[in-house]
Amino acid sequence: MNGAMHVGQGDFAAALLDAGRECPRGLRTWNGSDPNARFAVYRNNVLVSLVDALADTFPVCCELVGETFFRAMARVFVTDHPPRARVLAFYGREFPAFVSTFAPAASVPYLADVARLEMTRLEACHAADALPLPLSEIAAVLATPAQLPGLRVRLHPSVAVLRSKYAVHSLWAAHQGEGDLSAVDPMLAEAVLVLRAGFDVRCVLLDPASAVFIDDLVHGAELGAAHHAASLLDPAFDLAAALGLVLQHEIITARLTGDHDHEHTC
Amino acid sequence: MSSHRSEMRRTAGAPTLPARAGLGLKPAHFEAVLSTCPDIGFFEVHAENYMVPGGSLPHFLERIREQYALSVHGVGMSIGAEAALDRTHLDALAALVARYEPQSFSEHLAWSTHGDVFLNDLLPVPYTAATLARVCAHVDQVQSHLGRSMLLENPATYLEFEASTMSEPEFISEVVRRTGCGLLLDVNNIHVSCVNHGRDPHAYVRALPLDQVGEIHLAGFATQTDAAGDPLLIDSHGAPVAEVVWALYAEVITLTGAVATLIERDNDVPAFDVLLAEAHRADRTLCGQAGQNMADSVRVRRVVQVPA
Numbered sequence: 001m002n003g004a005m006h007v008g009q010g011d012f013a014a015a016l017l018d019a020g021r022e023c024p025r026g027l028r029t030w031n032g033s034d035p036n037a038r039f040a041v042y043r044n045n046v047l048v049s050l051v052d053a054l055a056d057t058f059p060v061c062c063e064l065v066g067e068t069f070f071r072a073m074a075r076v077f078v079t080d081h082p083p084r085a086r087v088l089a090f091y092g093r094e095f096p097a098f099v100s101t102f103a104p105a106a107s108v109p110y111l112a113d114v115a116r117l118e119m120t121r122l123e124a125c126h127a128a129d130a131l132p133l134p135l136s137e138i139a140a141v142l143a144t145p146a147q148l149p150g151l152r153v154r155l156h157p158s159v160a161v162l163r164s165k166y167a168v169h170s171l172w173a174a175h176q177g178e179g180d181l182s183a184v185d186p187m188l189a190e191a192v193l194v195l196r197a198g199f200d201v202r203c204v205l206l207d208p209a210s211a212v213f214i215d216d217l218v219h220g221a222e223l224g225a226a227h228h229a230a231s232l233l234d235p236a237f238d239l240a241a242a243l244g245l246v247l248q249h250e251i252i253t254a255r256l257t258g259d260h261d262h263e264h265t266c
Numbered sequence: 267m268s269s270h271r272s273e274m275r276r277t278a279g280a281p282t283l284p285a286r287a288g289l290g291l292k293p294a295h296f297e298a299v300l301s302t303c304p305d306i307g308f309f310e311v312h313a314e315n316y317m318v319p320g321g322s323l324p325h326f327l328e329r330i331r332e333q334y335a336l337s338v339h340g341v342g343m344s345i346g347a348e349a350a351l352d353r354t355h356l357d358a359l360a361a362l363v364a365r366y367e368p369q370s371f372s373e374h375l376a377w378s379t380h381g382d383v384f385l386n387d388l389l390p391v392p393y394t395a396a397t398l399a400r401v402c403a404h405v406d407q408v409q410s411h412l413g414r415s416m417l418l419e420n421p422a423t424y425l426e427f428e429a430s431t432m433s434e435p436e437f438i439s440e441v442v443r444r445t446g447c448g449l450l451l452d453v454n455n456i457h458v459s460c461v462n463h464g465r466d467p468h469a470y471v472r473a474l475p476l477d478q479v480g481e482i483h484l485a486g487f488a489t490q491t492d493a494a495g496d497p498l499l500i501d502s503h504g505a506p507v508a509e510v511v512w513a514l515y516a517e518v519i520t521l522t523g524a525v526a527t528l529i530e531r532d533n534d535v536p537a538f539d540v541l542l543a544e545a546h547r548a549d550r551t552l553c554g555q556a557g558q559n560m561a562d563s564v565r566v567r568r569v570v571q572v573p574a
Contacts, residue, residue, distance in 0.1 A: 004427070004428035004429040005428055005429065006392075006429050007392065007427055007429065008348070009347065009348045009377060009380050009389075010380060010381075012380075012389065013380035013381075013383065013385060016385060016387075016389075017383075017385075023425075026427060026428050026429060027425045027426070027427060027428070028425070028426050028427065028428050029425065029426070029463075029492065029494075030426070030462075030463045030464040030465075031464065031492070031494045031496050032494065033492045033493040033494035033496065034492075034493035034494075035425055036493070037492050037493035037498075038424040038425045038462075038492055038493075038498060039424075039425060041424045041490075041498070041500060042387055042389060042424065042425075045386075045387040046385050046386060046387045049386050049387065050386055053386075082383045082384070082385065083383065083384040083385075083386060084382045084383065084384065085384060086314055086342030086343075086344075086352070086355055086378075086379065086384050087314045087317045087318070087342070087358075088314065088384075088386060089314075089315070089317075089318050125321050125322075126318035126319060126320065126321045126323070127319055127320055127321065128319035128320040129319075129320035129321070129324075129325075157319070157320070196321065199321060199322035199325070
């Protein structure tokens with residue numbers, strides 16, 4: 001030991017995430033200049049790289065509130081919720097909940113749900129691969145209607161249903177150049193089916209009952225139970241149309257039978 | 267401390283990157299790479315970017331790996347951390363290496379985690395006996411876990427520690443000697459750090475174990491000033507390789523011979539052709555050195571007439 005001040009990584013890390021703190025003692029510069037100016041490079045690297053990551057994941061949110069507001073909000077999030085994983089792909093899972101409680105964003109009540117949709121899309125983008133159940137298997141299932149109420153299926157790992165009090169699908173679509181943003185009433189409830197077809201992540205607008213139906217399937221419900229829940233919400237629920245949507249997007253990857261999830265896969 | 271170290275020394279049978287220029291692989295360039303099959307020595311990816319369950323990233327990396335040599339470059343192992351290495355991350359890395367069978371795996375002489383927080387930057391370590399023991403133990407652990415040797419990259423730093431008792435080249439040389447790891451020589455980092463700490467880059471280079479260099483990195487930097495008004499260079503990976511770094515690279519290559527050389531670009535990534543042009547410039551330097559080596563071997567057999 002040379003008697004010099006030891007700089008613990010805990011002190012270093014704490015000062016990185018708190019712009020109000022001095023840099024740790026025990027740092028030196030060759031020209032005797034203030035180490036705080038140089039420490040700011042590390043602090044900036046951490047903050048800017050993580051804010052950039054959030055801006056990449058939530059581009060529609062960024063457009064909705066403007067880049068300046070978004071980046072200021074993201075800086076607060078980064079400081080309060082630094083990543084807990086070394087894989088940054090899914091950084092921001094807590095961002096929608098943060099946005100919903102971020103007072104300066106209260107005038108944009110739908111922002112948190114748009115963030116939820118963007119995070120759901122990211123999860124779908126990187127979800128595990130799975131092949132759709134072959135048409136012959138599907139046909140065999142449909143050929144025995146008596147078994148349909150007890151049928152359980154596994155949907156593609158990318159599939160998720162997002163139900164919102166706000167027009168999240170229309171808001172998102174308008175930012176993809178689909179439709180006119182000024183014509184969107186953000187206060188209308190919408191539900192979205194998110195799925196990955198090939199490498200293409202898609203958002204499909206759902207009626208409320210179909211959203212209940214597919215969401216129940218995602219969570220392993222029997223077809224009959226999902227049908228019942230959807231019909232409770234909307235007596236006019238069209239089972240054939242909802243099943244048609246599921247088949248059209250080829251999101252069934254396995255048929256589950258019995259109590260132990262014995263799978264029939266391709 | 268352990269007998270496996272000497273076994274970790276890179277041997278003739280171990281996979282190595284070709285002594286050519288390579289490029290960082292960007293998702294925006296997947297299609298261009300597969301459709302145009304550019305003449306490039308290898309591609310490099312950040313390990314953590316491909317630690318995802320599925321989707322386009324693993325798919326395209328597999329397809330491109332079928333046609334090109336691959337370098338897997340980790341940014342999240344936190345080898346310089348005071349804490350133990352993360353077993354889960356080691357397992358994820360081992361799975362990645364098993365799946366893509368890269369010719370090279372490299373990591374940084376830096377730390378990026380504290381507790382369970384990942385700071386997403388390459389943070390500096392003091393060059394002390396205690397750090398040396400820890401870094402060597404961590405490099406040993408990575409190499410044992412992967413069953414192969416790794417390359418350790420010299421850092422770009424903005425601050426030094428009062429507690430340091432050895433120079434950066436001394437520290438790195440000792441890690442290489444003790445662990446048998448190779449050296450990923452980042453020539454841009456050498457220039458950046460030497461400017462930032464008032465050091466001589468030519469002496470720095472010559473103080474390293476250049477016979478253990480398994481790969482070279484070239485990148486661009488940004489220029490700021492510190493509190494005294496002196497230049498402070500930032501390792502930005504957001505600009506073309508600077509002329510001063512090309513010059514240092516040419517000097518390095520005369521000392522190391524031709525070595526796999528990556529053009530690193532992570533920010534403001536330009537069109538693929540622009541990066542390819544930089545890679546071809548590195549290739550010309552490498553070819554020039556290969557030609558020089560041949561010329562040298564011819565010249566020694568000749569009597570050169572020097573005009574009076």
